[in-house]
Amino acid sequence: MVLRRILLGMCLIQFAITAYLALCIYNSAYSSVKGVKNLPQLKAQRNKDGTDRKQPAKKNGEFDIGENQAAIVMAQQDVKPHVVRDIEVKWNDAAQAKLLASVDIPVVEVWGKAAIGSYLWQHILEGEESLDETMPGATVGELRMPAFVLRYRSGPGVIPETVPRDVKYLVLVVNGRTPEKIKDAKQWLNELKMWDMPPEILLVMLGNEKCDNEWVLNYVSPKGPVVTVLLTYDDPRVDQKIFYQWPLGVATYRQFPVIEEEQVSPEAPRKYVCNLRVTLHPNSSRIALHKFLKNDGYASNNCFISVREKWLPNETPESMNEYVWSLLQSDLTLSPAGMNTETYRVYEAMSAGSTPVIEDVATPGHCDTSPWRLLKKHGPPAIFVKSWEQLPKILAKERRFSKQYKALRRLRVFQWYEWFKLKMRDRFIAIISSNLIHHG
Secondary structure, three states, rough: OOOHHHHHHHHHHHHHHHOOOOOOOHHHHHHHHHHOOOOOOOOOOOOOOOOOOOOOOOOOOOOOOOHHHHHHHHHHHOOOOOOOOOOOOOOOOOHHHHHHHHHHOOOEEEEEEEEEHHHHHHHOOOOOOOOOOOOOOOEEEEOOOOOOEEEEEEOOOOOOOOOOOOOOOEEEEEOOOHHHHHHHHHHHHHHHOOOOOEEEEEEEEEEEOOOOHHHHHEEEOOOOEEEEEEOOOOOOOOOOOOEEEEEOOOHHHHOOOOOOOHHHHHOOOOOOEEEEEEEOOOOOOHHHHHHHHHHHHHHHHEEEEEEEEEOOOOHHHHHHHHHHHHHHEEEEEEOOOOOOOOHHHHHHHHOOOOOEEEEOOOOOOOOOOOOHHHHHHHOOOOEEEHHHHHHHHHHHHHHHHOOHHHHHHHHHHHHHHHHHHHHHHHHHHHHHHHHHHOOO
């Protein structure tokens, strides 16, 4: 009897506690809902007659030049954005060096047999080179990564007879643009294929401008030692498994330099609104573009124009200095398509803080019909046009932009390109780790 009363009392107490908690929860929820109801509500903008005001629709032919409204506000308020800088890893610590020496870190050889090798080493990886005392006519450099070491070799002295044979992992940089260059690339791959123990190869290749790169398939595993290909231009073979797209970069074969941030001087007004420095190919859009710039009063007086009738593979020191100067002195760099839509000029312009105006059209050949895949994926601060008939509107907008906005845009373009190079560096390192060192 006593036990029954105790149990009944405990049940009553539990019921009372439950009821109290339920009441608390109800009051809390009611207060929250009431608070939400009492918040000020945004009202739709209305016309004078009381109807809702509609946002004006874009007219046909209007285009987006990638203006960042927040950036415009910052520019008008003279607010400087945060400057993103790379973190330099120091390897001077004695204890760390001793630890690294005791660990068997894989060595990845990088043999540069094309100019894009210099872009990879100097501009993307920011590596240094010195004369190789053991290999005449060659330069060598080394970078230590957390999981492996990159050892770079370049120059005419790097030939199959002089390179080391105890190589397990190799990044081979070749030129596949023309039949003559393809022949040289095949000689390298055929030689490596005949080694007693061929290395695992990551092939970095300047592709053909029409994406005629079928020949390389005969050297890709299981037919050959190539396990991964980094390929320029919008080749449809890119599958993010074996074939990856790689940026064309700047024309290091013409000795285009690494432009430092202090050279960009974003605060200083630039002398020219735009620049055009091209070879006038017959029956190309460059002819009409050049004609417009010459005949338009504003453009002819405010744009740096330098054209030539014949393409030249090399620049003199004077002509290269003039070209770099024109980029650093122009707010816009006009970038018409060449044999391929992707041109060195776009990357060179951004490295100088000049906004590229890109002719976004497909060129003849077998490349993807949607050009600039890699660049567009990363959201570049560029102006894409389908026709140069849009240029007058672009120049008209430039005349209305404030000096503060243009200064901020220059800084944004330069910093975006630095960020893009870091992304490509990280991508390159990740592909080496996953596809080369840990292949299979």
